[in-house]
Amino acid sequence: MALREIVKYGDDILRKKCRPVTAFDEKLWTLLDDMKETMEDAKGAGLAAPQVGILRRVCVINVHDEHGTIELVNPEIIATEGAQTGGEGCLSLPGEWHEVERPVRATVKAQDRNGKEFTITGEGLLARALCHETDHLDGVLFIDKMKKEEL
Numbered sequence: 554m555a556l557r558e559i560v561k562y563g564d565d566i567l568r569k570k571c572r573p574v575t576a577f578d579e580k581l582w583t584l585l586d587d588m589k590e591t592m593e594d595a596k597g598a599g600l601a602a603p604q605v606g607i608l609r610r611v612c613v614i615n616v617h618d619e620h621g622t623i624e625l626v627n628p629e630i631i632a633t634e635g636a637q638t639g640g641e642g643c644l645s646l647p648g649e650w651h652e653v654e655r656p657v658r659a660t661v662k663a664q665d666r667n668g669k670e671f672t673i674t675g676e677g678l679l680a681r682a683l684c685h686e687t688d689h690l691d692g693v694l695f696i697d698k699m700k701k702e703e704l
């Protein structure tokens with residue numbers, strides 16, 4: 554495993570749409586392992602592949618709940634419920650912390666590192682992280698979703 558450099562705001566790569574993963578091979582497993590290590594080292598709650606310069610639909614999340622570290626390959630939000638407003642940050646925008654409205658509950662369909670499909674439903678902080686990280690794969694950053702009065 555190795556730490557990867559985190560791409561910072563201003564780099565075009567953060568605005569690109571990522572391609573789906575089609576090969577569930579050692580290259581993917583290394584990417585996932587490196588992303589987990591990089592997220593932990595940076596003390597983040599989530600990290601998406603474009604943040605380490607890889608335009609593939611991969612992210613990792615750890616909001617320190619019973620789920621531990623979640624690996625999501627080709628994630629897709631299939632249901633959301635309610636709305637919550639809370640503080641949010643991003644490892645690509647160090648020092649930025651803003652109020653963002655997100656669903657209270659979000660269900661994501663994804664594949665694991667072997668290509669096996671699963672769904673996960675998160676509430677509160679996990680719902681927020683699922684939405685934030687999935688957004689990254691479409692080039693969307695949390696500052697795009699800030700409340701207007703803060704802009």
Ligand code: CO
Nearest residue numbers: 642643644645
């Ligand atoms: Co982020």
